Amino acid sequence: MDDEEAIAANKCPVCGSDPRTHPGLRFKINTKCYHRICEGCVDRNFSSGKAECPVAGCHVALWKREWRTQTFEDLKIEREVEIRKRVNKTLDRQEDEFETKRDYDDFLELREELIMNLVFKTDVAATNRKLREYAAANGIKTDTTEAANEPTKPVKRKDVAPDAADPSGLIKGLKKISIPKAKAPYDPFMGMSRTRDYYEVTESYVARARGKPAEAMLAAGYDFGQYMDECLLRAFAGLGVFIEDEMATKNNTAVPVPGTGELKAADDVF
Template identity: 25%
Template sequence: MPRETQAEENFTLDRCPACGRMRYLNHDMEFRVSTICYHAICTVCIRNNFHQGPSKCPIMSCGKTLRTKDFKKAWFQDLGVQREVDIRRRVATVFNKVEDDFQDLDSYNAYLEDVECLTDDLVNGDDDKKKLAELKLQQWEAEHRAEIERNRRLANESEATRRKRMAAEEALAQQRRELEIQEEAEEKLQERKFREEMLDSLQQGEQGKANETVSKILLKKRGQHKKDVALDAAGAPALSIRGLVDKKRTATVLDDGPYDPFMGLDLLPTRVDVSRERLAQYDNDTLKKVKMDDAWKAGGYSAEEYLSRALFEAFAGLGVFVDEEMGERGVSTQGAAQAAATGATGGRMDID
């Protein structure tokens, strides 16, 4: 078993591959993973081997020079997954273009495919592919450093804008909840007041005052309904966020629609109608039995498919005239034979 595989297995079993200490006997034992060679060793070995400066990896088969800052806590128990995540994060910081940087979607998809191929070479490629991919990555980073920094800054600004929008939405929701609670309390107070006034008027026998109280309640409900409708239509004009994209002014994005492998090519026959309505008019005893018996349909047999294939095969050769094609072929063949016999050609050919 290779030393790297054994080291990963020991890490899975909570055993340090450098000193052999086990977590079972040392409950405060912690592991750190090197970002250079991705070997996991305990913090005691890191402190003993690298406290005075750079040193070689404690794993016998590695031999790479490491420093204390090269070790970090692993998020994944599988070190292969941890390595791939770190590589993808590094590649994403260098190739950080977005769809808006390209003229069309095809160019953006081609860019993503190239980035994924480069990432796959860094993760799963052999030594030659890894060196070539690393060289491409460093070259791209050196040539597009300013552009990478600009895209990173724009991404941070977009994230800040998203956080501001979420905070504004939460504040607006909290404001609406407080307003609803306040309106509910006022409504309960008014209902209690109107109920007391109505009871007092009924006890005193004042029919006119009771009718007036009922009219007030109805008017209040109508006014509240109109107020709710107006609020829903107007929205919340008091709260606004600067810097957001105005969707009304944004250009309409054309939707390419679903992917069509035939690129819009119509494969339906043109000499015969094979629509479902037309196929339903064809009938014979065999097809009638097939349409009425569910045992045929259970196996996937389709009478419409049979009719479509039969009609296509019947009408497929009507536009082909064999005699004319054979005549044209004979003319070309005779001309070639005559030219070969006489040596008369349209051009001169030298043979070495």
């Protein structure tokens, strides 16, 4: 490359600035049309919002955030890397998601074919349509979505099984989705019956307020007194405390007092 070609390569196609006349001049590119303009032209043309690319003959609409610093010297490599990142982000599948190793290899070949179509501009419209349909069917939000701020609504095809891992039908050989069985809610009583004879559901209850006359009220679920009785029964029913048995045991352990004929309970050494 001679000096004139080097100067032309470092010259902004919009304002004509170059590093010789503007020391510290920096260029930016975008990932749609891949035109390279200076940072000043980006600020002037896109500070107010979305606008067309200022390069003559280009009518691609862009945002200011879509312009970034160039990474590779060759713009062809830059473009291919961006395409690969976009496609890989959409078709992000791992080997363990496929039935066999052959199915995974077929997927890698399909992904590479779609990438090359975009790189060499072959069937671009059909390739982008396949990627959009796949992203929409699988609920993937991509940068190419028209409404970027709105969630992508999954679109399922009617000719695909409901348990298919890819509703769009683009990727073959994926394992079917196994829907786990719903677990029963936790039962702290382990199946024990929670209905008791003393708990009755009626149309109305009588309020049992202390110090106040009984007042009738419509049933709103259950009576508080019955609920309290049920709670006490649940708390103490399993303790096995029986007063009568305790009294009988106490009488059996009593010993007579000498000279009086009275019974006296034996001292508990424990």
